[in-house]
Amino acid sequence: MVQSKRLVLYLLPLTLFVGLTLLLYSELGQDPTLLESQLIGQKIPEFSKPLLMKPDVIITDKDIHGPALLNVWASWCPSCYHEHPFLMKLSAIQGVQIYGINYKDQRADALKYIQDQGNPYQGIIVDENGRLGIDLGVYGAPETFVIDKDNKIVYRHVGVVTEGVWESILKPKLLPAEVTK
Amino acid sequence: MIPEIGNLALSFALAIALVQFFVPLVGAATNRWRWILVAGPATIGQFIFVAIAFVSLSWSFYANDFSVQFVASHSYRTLPLAYRLAATWGGHEGALLLWIFMLNVWSLAVTLMSQNLPAITRARVLAILGGLSVGFLSFIIFTSNPFTRVLPNFPLDGADLNPLLQDFGMVIHPPMLYMGYVGFAVAFAFAITALIEGQIDSLWAKWVRPWTLGAWIFLTSGVALGSWWAYYELGWGGWWFWDPVENASFMPWLIGTALLHSLAATEKRGVFKAWTILLSIAAFSFSLLGTFLVRSGVLTSVHAFANDPVRGAFILSFLGIVIGSSLVLFAFRASSVSVSGWFDWFSKELLLLINNLLLTVSAIMILMGTLFPIFAEVFDWGKISVGAPYFNLIFTVLMTPLVFLVGLGPIVNWRQYSKQQLGKQSLLAAIFALILGGITALLQSQQLLTDKLQIFLGVFLVVWLIFLVSQDLLQKSKSHNSFKFKKMPNSFYGMHLAHIGLAFAVLGVVLSSHLSVEENLRVSPNHQVNVAGYDFKFEGVQEFRGSNYDGIRGLFIVSHHGDFVANLQPEKRRYHASGQWMTEAAIDPALSRDLYVALGEQLPEGQDWAVRIYVKPFVRCIWFGALLMALGGLFAVSDRRYRKKLKSQWLGSKDDSTSMEPI
Numbered sequence: 089m090v091q092s093k094r095l096v097l098y099l100l101p102l103t104l105f106v107g108l109t110l111l112l113y114s115e116l117g118q119d120p121t122l123l124e125s126q127l128i129g130q131k132i133p134e135f136s137k138p139l140l141m142k143p144d145v146i147i148t149d150k151d152i153h154g155p156a157l158l159n160v161w162a163s164w165c166p167s168c169y170h171e172h173p174f175l176m177k178l179s180a181i182q183g184v185q186i187y188g189i190n191y192k193d194q195r196a197d198a199l200k201y202i203q204d205q206g207n208p209y210q211g212i213i214v215d216e217n218g219r220l221g222i223d224l225g226v227y228g229a230p231e232t233f234v235i236d237k238d239n240k241i242v243y244r245h246v247g248v249v250t251e252g253v254w255e256s257i258l259k260p261k262l263l264p265a266e267v268t269k
Numbered sequence: 270m271i272p273e274i275g276n277l278a279l280s281f282a283l284a285i286a287l288v289q290f291f292v293p294l295v296g297a298a299t300n301r302w303r304w305i306l307v308a309g310p311a312t313i314g315q316f317i318f319v320a321i322a323f324v325s326l327s328w329s330f331y332a333n334d335f336s337v338q339f340v341a342s343h344s345y346r347t348l349p350l351a352y353r354l355a356a357t358w359g360g361h362e363g364a365l366l367l368w369i370f371m372l373n374v375w376s377l378a379v380t381l382m383s384q385n386l387p388a389i390t391r392a393r394v395l396a397i398l399g400g401l402s403v404g405f406l407s408f409i410i411f412t413s414n415p416f417t418r419v420l421p422n423f424p425l426d427g428a429d430l431n432p433l434l435q436d437f438g439m440v441i442h443p444p445m446l447y448m449g450y451v452g453f454a455v456a457f458a459f460a461i462t463a464l465i466e467g468q469i470d471s472l473w474a475k476w477v478r479p480w481t482l483g484a485w486i487f488l489t490s491g492v493a494l495g496s497w498w499a500y501y502e503l504g505w506g507g508w509w510f511w512d513p514v515e516n517a518s519f520m521p522w523l524i525g526t527a528l529l530h531s532l533a534a535t536e537k538r539g540v541f542k543a544w545t546i547l548l549s550i551a552a553f554s555f556s557l558l559g560t561f562l563v564r565s566g567v568l569t570s571v572h573a574f575a576n577d578p579v580r581g582a583f584i585l586s587f588l589g590i591v592i593g594s595s596l597v598l599f600a601f602r603a604s605s606v607s608v609s610g611w612f613d614w615f616s617k618e619l620l621l622l623i624n625n626l627l628l629t630v631s632a633i634m635i636l637m638g639t640l641f642p643i644f645a646e647v648f649d650w651g652k653i654s655v656g657a658p659y660f661n662l663i664f665t666v667l668m669t670p671l672v673f674l675v676g677l678g679p680i681v682n683w684r685q686y687s688k689q690q691l692g693k694q695s696l697l698a699a700i701f702a703l704i705l706g707g708i709t710a711l712l713q714s715q716q717l718l719t720d721k722l723q724i725f726l727g728v729f730l731v732v733w734l735i736f737l738v739s740q741d742l743l744q745k746s747k748s749h750n751s752f753k754f755k756k757m758p759n760s761f762y763g764m765h766l767a768h769i770g771l772a773f774a775v776l777g778v779v780l781s782s783h784l785s786v787e788e789n790l791r792v793s794p795n796h797q798v799n800v801a802g803y804d805f806k807f808e809g810v811q812e813f814r815g816s817n818y819d820g821i822r823g824l825f826i827v828s829h830h831g832d833f834v835a836n837l838q839p840e841k842r843r844y845h846a847s848g849q850w851m852t853e854a855a856i857d858p859a860l861s862r863d864l865y866v867a868l869g870e871q872l873p874e875g876q877d878w879a880v881r882i883y884v885k886p887f888v889r890c891i892w893f894g895a896l897l898m899a900l901g902g903l904f905a906v907s908d909r910r911y912r913k914k915l916k917s918q919w920l921g922s923k924d925d926s927t928s929m930e931p932i
Contacts, residue, residue: 095601105596112585203869
């Protein structure tokens with residue numbers, strides 16, 4: 089009896105570990121590109137938000153002109169630092185417009201970030217309370233949306249945009265004409 | 270040619286690792302002596318081939334072989350040689366190879382330094398290390414091969430190493446950290462062996478202690494280097510961000526620290542046996558988790574698991590097999606380990622137990638915070654984010670009693686101790702700490718009450734700890750009948766040095782977080798600004814050229830009440846390959862304060878610049894403290910008793926455990 093009681097206690101670490109593994113596994117099984125797919129083909133949600141660089145100017149969804157990339161970033165997001173240099177490169181390419189959504193961030197930190205890392209964005213929308221992020225179905229940063237000339241969402245990429253992601257996924261969706269050339 | 274040799278060497282290493290894993294284990298189970306004796310030579314053989322692979326990859330970087338994919342994406346023709354070699358571990362594949370190489374270095378060390386171990390035990394330990402190697406070698410060969418070529422159209426130049434990593438701190442930080450992570454594999458292998466053999470005793474703990482100490486020293490240095498690097502390289506003066514990557518290195522450190530202390534109790538008193546085994550497994554499990562969180566990008570984004578599902582699945586299966594099977598073994602074998610030894614409710618054992626609980630709970634809370642985004646997603650709790658405030662609160666609450674008890678731990682005897690005696694011993698320390706803490710807090714007239722309270726608490730703990738440590742050092746090394754000091758064992762000094770290091774680190778954390786002055790300012794050439802009593806005169810900027818970047822360098826002349834203090838030259842660099850701008854802060858360091866200047870942007874009109882100037886009191890104490898801790902570890906591991914013949918030690922260990930013996 090005592091023996092079996094002890095065994096239960098000693099099985100506890102294993103139980104916790106199995107639980108954790110299952111949790112991580114459920115995460116692994118998910119393909120994030122399939123999530124929130126109902127947004128694909130829809131127009132970007134309505135919003136009116138201040139600009140980061142000019143807080144007294146309000147930007148709305150009508151001011152966004154596709155085709156463009158909507159990049160969700162924040163100064164608290166380590167992967168964004170990793171992603172940023174490539175966004176800088178992208179912004180230099182003819183015909184590529186990137187709008188930034190500064191997601192749940194402190195203004196001073198966000199400005200510092202742009203000051204240090206450079207500004208690849210056409211405009212930076214301040215989404216301080218994460219409201220726009222919820223409408224877009226954003227979980228975290230970085231995420232990048234491809235929108236077409238009618239401001240319809242074509243694609244949602246979760247995670248860092250790299251050279252590989254750009255060439256194989258985003259570029260054909262953003263600039264379809266060029267691919268056929 | 271060279272990369273192909275490296276590739277081939279990896280395959281050979283995998284073949285040998287399989288032999289190293291299976292043959293000795295089967296041999297030990299079936300009493301085949303020839304099979305058992307395979308373990309040593311196989312370990313050496315595997316080491317040689319892994320070393321060949323590692324050197325091949327470094328050579329490819331040295332020779333700028335951009336036909337190798339990994340080299341092309343992590344190096345650049347004009348990258349300085351030191352960084353080119355360090356780029357070997359500048360990405361996932363190379364870092365994994367470094368990991369495997371380190372594992373082999375530790376295995377080799379076990380082979381060469383464990384001649385005193387019973388042959389079967391030694392063979393099992395090496396076999397388990399070989400088994401871990403099998404997992405990692407398969408991972409690198411099948412999912413992350415660093416030797417893959419891009420042929421026939423290979424790039425003429427590489428994409429450059431991330432400029433953030435082009436730094437001395439980053440050259441030595443990963444090897445240190447990995448030596449620490451991987452070092453816990455040795456304790457892990459010993460723990461599994463003990464479970465297989467069903468024998469967990471003081472002798473076992475004595476074998477494991479120096480290996481655990483070794484790993485802990487490296488990990489301590491690694492974590493401190495990482496924090497120091499973040500401080501000066503990221504250009505915003507922070508030294509800890511509670512980001513998943515940092516947490517990944519901190520959790521094994523906390524568990525490793527707990528393990529060091531519970532090993533002491535197991536060795537000296539034969540208590541906490543199962544717990545020590547569990548911690549040995551946990552320390553390595555957290556290291557495994559940590560390595561992969563860092564290198565596979567598992568947590569840099571919530572969803573990064575899915576970024577490369579093949580790698581993610583491999584990692585998870587490997588973690589599942591290694592940790593899962595260890596815990597199964599633990600559940601069924603450790604539950605039958607006899608419980609021996611007793612201790613009074615007030616004793617060194619009890620304090621060590623509380624120490625262990627606090628450290629383990631901290632590690633678990635940090636794990637919860639780190640994985641919280643995943644929990645929140647799975648259980649659909651909405652978008653709740655866990656940030657620095659959570660970690661700071663949890664950590665302060667758990668560490669305050671810990672630091673307080675660290676002062677008492679060395680004084681209190683094994684088995685039992687009288688409370689009156691303890692009161693006498695610590696009264697003076699308490700009075701001193703109260704006075705000094707109070708004075709320091711009251712001197713901060715501009716601070717909020719909560720800040721004052723925290724400063725008071727911090728200084729109180731530091732003074733308390735340093736006072737008690739010094740008192741214990743003096744009392745125990747003073748001879749009873751003469752004024753001459755007697756020499757205590759090295760591990761005694763090591764313990765106290767590490768505890769003083771802890772005190773310094775706490776001092777640095779508390780004072781720098783509450784007393785730092787941070788200003789974003791606009792400066793004009795030949796004008797000066799005043800920050801926290803220091804005058805910073807801006808002399809202007811000049812352009813210069815580095816080997817693989819162009820730069821702008823500002824000059825600030827710093828003075829204090831008219832006395833010259835330092836010339837500070839912060840830089841901004843634009844790296845050629847990536848076009849990325851980097852901020853190189855200039856720092857004038859001193860133990861009592863750092864002066865920190867980082868260049869921002871040139872302002873549109875005129876010659877003015879936006880700059881960030883920080884004055885950070887005592888921030889350096891954090892890393893100085895960590896250095897003392899690592900040094901303390903070195904002292905402890907150099908203790909004579911680990912070098913004495915273990916067998917004779919075992920026979921004579923009864924008279925070892927007097928109250929004078931350090932834990």
